[in-house]
Amino acid sequence: METDEPAAQAGESDDGVKGWGTEPGEPRAEPSESTRRTDGGVPHVCVVACGGTIASEPDEDGAAPAKTGADLVAAVPGVEDYATVSAREVCSQPGFDVRWRDLFGTAAAAREAVADGADGVVVTHGTDTLPDTAYALDLLTDLPAPVVVTGAQRRLDEPSSDASANLTLSVRAAVDDRFEEGVHVAFDGELHAARDVMKAHSNALSTMTSPSTAPVATVTRAGSRIVREPNRGVAADPLGSPDGPLTPSDPGAAADRVPEVPVIHSGTGATAAGIERALDADVGGIVIEGTGLGNATAAIGDAVADAVGEVPVVVAGRPTAGPTEPVYGTPGGAVRLADHGVVFAADLPASKARVGLALGLAAGVDRGTLGRLFEPQSDG
Numbered sequence: 001m002e003t004d005e006p007a008a009q010a011g012e013s014d015d016g017v018k019g020w021g022t023e024p025g026e027p028r029a030e031p032s033e034s035t036r037r038t039d040g041g042v043p044h045v046c047v048v049a050c051g052g053t054i055a056s057e058p059d060e061d062g063a064a065p066a067k068t069g070a071d072l073v074a075a076v077p078g079v080e081d082y083a084t085v086s087a088r089e090v091c092s093q094p095g096f097d098v099r100w101r102d103l104f105g106t107a108a109a110a111r112e113a114v115a116d117g118a119d120g121v122v123v124t125h126g127t128d129t130l131p132d133t134a135y136a137l138d139l140l141t142d143l144p145a146p147v148v149v150t151g152a153q154r155r156l157d158e159p160s161s162d163a164s165a166n167l168t169l170s171v172r173a174a175v176d177d178r179f180e181e182g183v184h185v186a187f188d189g190e191l192h193a194a195r196d197v198m199k200a201h202s203n204a205l206s207t208m209t210s211p212s213t214a215p216v217a218t219v220t221r222a223g224s225r226i227v228r229e230p231n232r233g234v235a236a237d238p239l240g241s242p243d244g245p246l247t248p249s250d251p252g253a254a255a256d257r258v259p260e261v262p263v264i265h266s267g268t269g270a271t272a273a274g275i276e277r278a279l280d281a282d283v284g285g286i287v288i289e290g291t292g293l294g295n296a297t298a299a300i301g302d303a304v305a306d307a308v309g310e311v312p313v314v315v316a317g318r319p320t321a322g323p324t325e326p327v328y329g330t331p332g333g334a335v336r337l338a339d340h341g342v343v344f345a346a347d348l349p350a351s352k353a354r355v356g357l358a359l360g361l362a363a364g365v366d367r368g369t370l371g372r373l374f375e376p377q378s379d380g
Contacts, residue, residue: 043175044085044117045083045084045086045119045120045174046086046087046116047086047087047088047122047124048069048109048122048124049068049087049090050090050093050102050106050126050133051094051126052065052094052151053094053095053151054067054126054155054167056094058157063155065126066092067156068087068092069088072124072163075164076167078164079168082175083119083171085171088112095126096128098125098129099255100255100258100358103137104140104240104254106123107251108248110143110147111141111240114143114145119177120147120148120173121147121174122150122167122174123137123148123150125149126151127153127199130150130208131185131194131199131208131352132351132355134184135348135356136355136359137149138183138232138234139236139239139240139355139359139373140246140248141183142237142238145174146174146177146184147174148174148183148186149186149194150166150167150187151187153207162205165188166188179217179230182194182233182377183232185208187206189219189220190217190219191217191218191219192209195348195352196213196376198211200320212321212323212347214227214228215227216230232377233376233377234375236365236372236373240254244363245362245364259285260281260284261283261284261286261287262274262278262286263289263350263351264289266288266291266295266296266297269297270299271299272302275307284357284358284361285311285312285313285357286313287345288314289316289350290315290324290334291317292317292318292319293325294326294334294337294344295334296315298332299332300332301331301333301340302332304342308340308341313341313342314345314357314374315337315342315344315345316344316345316350317347317349320349322347323346323347324347326338326344343371343374344371345374356373356374357370357373359373360373
């Protein structure tokens with residue numbers, strides 16, 4: 001159940017505008033035009049809270065999400081220097097247990113916040129699946145305001161917590177309309193495109209990286225630097241249109257449409273057993289995590305030849321960077337897989353390929369156009 005409550009009021013400045021080039025309480029560089037509202041007022045940001053480490057508290061049974069979005073904003077008063085802030089609650093889940101209904105609820109809350117007048121949206125989320133949710137939001141939405149996803153590797157009560165810095169960075173980015181195109185992830189002084197970002201380390205504060213590209217922007221006390229043009233990272237049109245099957249007004253009904261999509265890993269000695277079990281279970285589609293450029297064992301390759309007649313098969317690569325490409329022509333090589341009719345996931349990891357395929361099938365995307373869910377947006 002979502003709630004919306006005021007959480008913070010922006011402080012006044014000489015010109016009513018907040019930049020995002022420095023830390024709260026320190027002298028700021030002149031704010032860019034990109035942060036100025038057309039009516040001259042103070043920007044408003046809505047925090048959409050989904051749980052995660054950033055919202056967790058310690059307990060004798062182990063840490064668990066407990067703080068609300070309003071609690072988070074109240075714990076980081078520096079955000080008041082950049083915007084007025086309200087909060088909406090979607091769920092209180094750890095990142096490793098996010099459900100489809102949580103994902104659709106997050107998309108709905110972001111859309112409603114913008115419709116209600118928010119100048120930007122910040123989603124707080126657990127880091128384990130944060131890149132997947134950010135990518136899903138990019139697939140589902142295309143809102144006329146910045147949407148920034150963030151989290152933390154250390155709780156607010158832990159030494160050297162990154163929660164305050166990441167939340168402040170997110171609010172600062174959410175009031176900058178240079179980031180209106182697409183969904184971004186704000187973490188450890190960097191902004192990443194939702195499609196490209198990955199969690200690269202289990203507990204390092206610099207865990208979020210874009211291994212196949214680069215951050216969209218970096219932020220220091222002196223200012224922000226745009227590294228590459230911010231845009232919506234995916235080539236497909238938004239899947240969550242108000243009149244489509246994944247209607248944002250009913251997250252539960254949308255979640256019920258999502259089919260099971262397993263990931264089958266290829267590697268030394270890998271057999272066709274995983275594919276056979278998946279087909280027996282009547283799954284909606286299959287993702288193969290191939291090696292290298294998207295290759296698999298001969299046994300998996302032979303099984304794929306039969307599987308594509310029943311369900312869509314998407315092939316992703318195991319390396320953290322680089323594309324999938326048909327080069328090798330042996331029975332499990334990507335050339336042979338392409339001949340069988342698989343869809344390649346470009347440079348996306350298997351985790352995101354699974355999310356993209358599941359959402360595409362739920363939205364009724366035609367097999368012939370499924371590939372657009374994985375392709376990056378053309379610079380042209």
